[in-house]
Amino acid sequence: MNRVATVIYLLFRTAVRGLASSATTSSAAVVTIAITLVLVGAFTILVGNMRGMLDRFGGDLRITAYFEEGLDLAEARRIAGSVATVEGVHQVVMVTPDEALARFRETTGAEALLEGLASNPLPASLEIALLPEHRTERGVGRVEQALEGLPGIDGLAKGQEWIDGYARAANLVRFAALGLGAVLAVSALMIVSNTIRLAIYSREDELDILSLVGASRTFLRVPFLLEGTIQGLTGGLLAILVLWLGFVAFTEPIRVGLSFFLGNAAPRFLLCGEAAWLVLGGAILGMMGSAAALSGWRGTTG
Amino acid sequence: MNRVATVIYLLFRTAVRGLASSATTSSAAVVTIAITLVLVGAFTILVGNMRGMLDRFGGDLRITAYFEEGLDLAEARRIAGSVATVEGVHQVVMVTPDEALARFRETTGAEALLEGLASNPLPASLEIALLPEHRTERGVGRVEQALEGLPGIDGLAKGQEWIDGYARAANLVRFAALGLGAVLAVSALMIVSNTIRLAIYSREDELDILSLVGASRTFLRVPFLLEGTIQGLTGGLLAILVLWLGFVAFTEPIRVGLSFFLGNAAPRFLLCGEAAWLVLGGAILGMMGSAAALSGWRGTTG
Amino acid sequence: MTAPEPGIGGSLPEGLALEQRDDAPVRMYHVSKSYLAGTFALHDISLSFGRGEMVFLTGSSGAGKTTLLKSLFAAERPSEGQILVLGRNIARLEGSAIPFLRRRIGVVFQDFKLLASRTIEENVGMALDVLGTPRRENRQRTFQVLKQVGLQHRRLHHPLSLSGGEQQRVAIARALVNQPQVLLADEPTGNLDPELTLEIMDLIADAATRGTTVIVATHDVSLIERYGKRTIRLEGGRVVEDSPATGRAA
Amino acid sequence: MTAPEPGIGGSLPEGLALEQRDDAPVRMYHVSKSYLAGTFALHDISLSFGRGEMVFLTGSSGAGKTTLLKSLFAAERPSEGQILVLGRNIARLEGSAIPFLRRRIGVVFQDFKLLASRTIEENVGMALDVLGTPRRENRQRTFQVLKQVGLQHRRLHHPLSLSGGEQQRVAIARALVNQPQVLLADEPTGNLDPELTLEIMDLIADAATRGTTVIVATHDVSLIERYGKRTIRLEGGRVVEDSPATGRAA
Numbered sequence A, B: 001m002n003r004v005a006t007v008i009y010l011l012f013r014t015a016v017r018g019l020a021s022s023a024t025t026s027s028a029a030v031v032t033i034a035i036t037l038v039l040v041g042a043f044t045i046l047v048g049n050m051r052g053m054l055d056r057f058g059g060d061l062r063i064t065a066y067f068e069e070g071l072d073l074a075e076a077r078r079i080a081g082s083v084a085t086v087e088g089v090h091q092v093v094m095v096t097p098d099e100a101l102a103r104f105r106e107t108t109g110a111e112a113l114l115e116g117l118a119s120n121p122l123p124a125s126l127e128i129a130l131l132p133e134h135r136t137e138r139g140v141g142r143v144e145q146a147l148e149g150l151p152g153i154d155g156l157a158k159g160q161e162w163i164d165g166y167a168r169a170a171n172l173v174r175f176a177a178l179g180l181g182a183v184l185a186v187s188a189l190m191i192v193s194n195t196i197r198l199a200i201y202s203r204e205d206e207l208d209i210l211s212l213v214g215a216s217r218t219f220l221r222v223p224f225l226l227e228g229t230i231q232g233l234t235g236g237l238l239a240i241l242v243l244w245l246g247f248v249a250f251t252e253p254i255r256v257g258l259s260f261f262l263g264n265a266a267p268r269f270l271l272c273g274e275a276a277w278l279v280l281g282g283a284i285l286g287m288m289g290s291a292a293a294l295s296g297w298r299g300t301t302g
Numbered sequence C, D: 001m002t003a004p005e006p007g008i009g010g011s012l013p014e015g016l017a018l019e020q021r022d023d024a025p026v027r028m029y030h031v032s033k034s035y036l037a038g039t040f041a042l043h044d045i046s047l048s049f050g051r052g053e054m055v056f057l058t059g060s061s062g063a064g065k066t067t068l069l070k071s072l073f074a075a076e077r078p079s080e081g082q083i084l085v086l087g088r089n090i091a092r093l094e095g096s097a098i099p100f101l102r103r104r105i106g107v108v109f110q111d112f113k114l115l116a117s118r119t120i121e122e123n124v125g126m127a128l129d130v131l132g133t134p135r136r137e138n139r140q141r142t143f144q145v146l147k148q149v150g151l152q153h154r155r156l157h158h159p160l161s162l163s164g165g166e167q168q169r170v171a172i173a174r175a176l177v178n179q180p181q182v183l184l185a186d187e188p189t190g191n192l193d194p195e196l197t198l199e200i201m202d203l204i205a206d207a208a209t210r211g212t213t214v215i216v217a218t219h220d221v222s223l224i225e226r227y228g229k230r231t232i233r234l235e236g237g238r239v240v241e242d243s244p245a246t247g248r249a250a
């Protein structure tokens, strides 16, 4: 038991000494890892905020179902209730003919159109909001289909341009996030492992000499794996720090600009889970990088 | 002259030998540089395509100016002509009452609204398209202001939601591109210079020994700068290759998905100039990285 | 001289010789090593080194001394032949068993092989670290052996700030610190002045009297004469002379 | 012995001695070097080495031999005193002038300092490369000097595949290849057998007869006796003995 404790102590001490003795190399590696993770983090923040914006942005999306003229209120309520149960529907609001007229006056400049009419010709309607993930052509199609058979519904206005625009933008962001995210993840993996590999190349003599004095596989490798892990971890923490500073420094001065498209929602930093993953990811990448570098080391036995 | 040629030959030979003798380290460095530049390139491609989409997407944006009822055609033409000269206006199209009615029937489901009318109550209108850079609230405001004083114009429909949506999306993309682009550029700079630095750390003995046998500053540094430049250049070319392969491999299978929001426009690769910058940037970064690493090397004179 | 076959057979004097060899910690049977096709760094070498025996290995530059020593701690595998060290057959040893063998062998490398980034104390302690020796014991033994080579006052310095001879002594200290059963010293006094050479060689000879098998490669003729131990001369990878210790009958 | 003051004054015999020194390629005036506060690796050393003179530098491990040599090619700056090498004052030399000085000095390092990643030929040719020597001439001279140390057949190999003594000879070849005006050799025969030692020392002595100032640090007493050259003994950083060549009157 004492021996195991000694060995663990020695492994850690060797790792720490290794880091200390190759301070320049180690810090260069840590900085590279940190930068890579800053990239990943910045990307995550950006995508997170874009998603948020798109959600709010898409929250304004409505399908309007016009009732047949003369439908009584109770019947309209019943229909509204059944529409609310359709898959993908988030909210159903009833608009009376008076409300509709008020809105029509507001939104179109074409008041002349209504001037000659004695009574309000606008029908009552239902405004149907969709759940975020159903704000697609398919989602709209499903609601349309569900409403088709219902008695009392006279017609639908889908705000087609809106849906098209929204769906395009949302897809654009999702696609871009997915594509760039994948490239970024693979890149981060390779950059970190390559960096650690370079850091270890400059210390091959250490591996050689340790092996010559009889270091076992464990004794030889574990300190380097620990070093890689510690470097990755440090890089991850550093990345979080830099991101936080950057976030604070940047969002404040451009808050006005931001509020233009964020509305009154505050830009958000990494979620706790995301931050934890970044740090953990750094550590894992560091360890994997070390492992890769070590597997490339050809020992002193011919 | 012969001596100069010899020295240049020797500098290049030393650089090439250095690269050859540290093949593993060099290739690790080249791979890291390539990855970093792939990131930058992928980002450039993405932003380029997003810009293209937004332009097409925003091309649908229209401001509608309704004419007063009974305005004669010649007068309407004159007004259309003067609107076309307003700053930021791209195109002006006249819509007759009949066309307007046909469209109204198509886009809204509320046909009931028009059933009771004997004559077409819809006015003639102008559809005003804006130049890409004026598709903002300010741009719209400017057109609005210019139309305000004009006789014969009865009202405006700005498609407010559309402008808001478009301006938000465009700003979002621009802002994201700017922010992530800046982070990416700085990261690429630091990753490449750090990588080259690490590659040189593992060869400090070379610098020491060359210096001890009397290598001048030039003879000592130039080969390393050349090595860095060559590594950066190779990394850049490799990045272009990887990007091209990735582009071809990815855009083909998802062409259908892409066409959804690209319309019938083909996704575009890096422009020639962008590609050249990427390769050149790699070379410059490599050289700068070497210079930074060399400046960190403390010579053999105490 | 022709090398005797390994095994049990043979006439009485041969049998006696074999008996001695059979429990010898280091035995080589027809060992050859070729780095470059057509040339031999070692050529059909059969030798045996007993417990507590001290042997000088000599021969001109490039004769194969270092190669012979390297083959004994599995830093080079022989191209042909069998090598038994401390009961293990090196030619057949798996990679994972090598560290365990090396921990029982002390080696003074011709080029020292000190880690520039670690202190003297850490360089010496390294040989105990790999054994998992507790910290306190490690420090005590390291201090003790550094004192023996006269460098305890430099224990916190780094190798590059030591003179050539001082570095050599650190290398010797590292080889001795874990009291190995086999000690291989490759030109251990090439950078030492004559007085220090004798002091250090006495330390090495002491190890032999405690039962360690000691093999010292050296060019120093005066050293060989002074100690009068068994001396093996290599030339072009072959044993050209194997003169027994002068204290014994030839 | 007390070191003479630099300058012009003095009695006749002193004056003569000074005259000899004034055009001597290597002159040291009251040179001290302290790496660690309170200790001296060199202590108030005043020496002068003439053109074509060959000098042995001896003394126990850590006496300061390497430090003295290092100070002569500006690898270490003296803490005190002046050093004139080939007319330049090393203590005041700018960093950019150092390479030009070093190209006129050949050095055999105690630890060889060969580049493991380059071939033998490239390692030796390096000393000509830094002079901008044309390719053909470089190859010819490199081949010539490698032949002199008996390694021309290994010229395309890498240092790590050479024996200790072979590496040492490569280091010597590199120091000789550009026919330096000053040759500093730090323990150049520590890894060579007695016959090779003489061959190589003859090469080095040859350089002296061609006018090179040669300073050889060595522990090898037999070598010093055999050549009977001026011998300087250091102890604790001080000159404790400066015996002239036995060929001359004391």
Ligand SMILES: Nc1ncnc2c1ncn2[C@@H]1O[C@H](COP(=O)(O)OP(=O)(O)OP(=O)(O)O)[C@@H](O)[C@H]1O
Binding pocket: C035, C036, C040, C041, C059, C060, C061, C062, C063, C064, C065, C066, C067, C068, C110, D160, D161, D162, D163, D164, D165, D166, D191
């Ligand atoms: N890794 C290698 N690759 C190729 N040749 C090698 C290698 N190692 C040693 N040699 C060659 O094998 C021969 C024997 O080398 P070895 O190092 O055993 O000599 P040595 O007796 O120790 O010489 P020295 O006294 O000079 O140290 C030499 O000619 C050497 O060049």
Ligand SMILES: Nc1ncnc2c1ncn2[C@@H]1O[C@H](COP(=O)(O)OP(=O)(O)OP(=O)(O)O)[C@@H](O)[C@H]1O
Binding pocket: C160, C161, C162, C163, C164, C165, C166, C191, D035, D036, D040, D041, D059, D060, D061, D062, D063, D064, D065, D066, D067, D068, D110
């Ligand atoms: N860089 C350094 N930092 C601190 N001390 C040093 C440094 N270099 C040398 N020394 C010390 O200065 C003293 C003289 O060293 P030097 O290398 O000159 O000795 P030497 O005469 O060459 O010895 P050897 O024969 O062992 O090579 C030694 O005690 C050494 O430890």
Ligand SMILES: [Mg+2]
Binding pocket: C065, C066, C067, C110, C186, D163, D164, D165
């Ligand atoms: Mg050897």
Ligand SMILES: [Mg+2]
Binding pocket: C163, C164, C165, D065, D066, D067, D110, D186
């Ligand atoms: Mg020395």
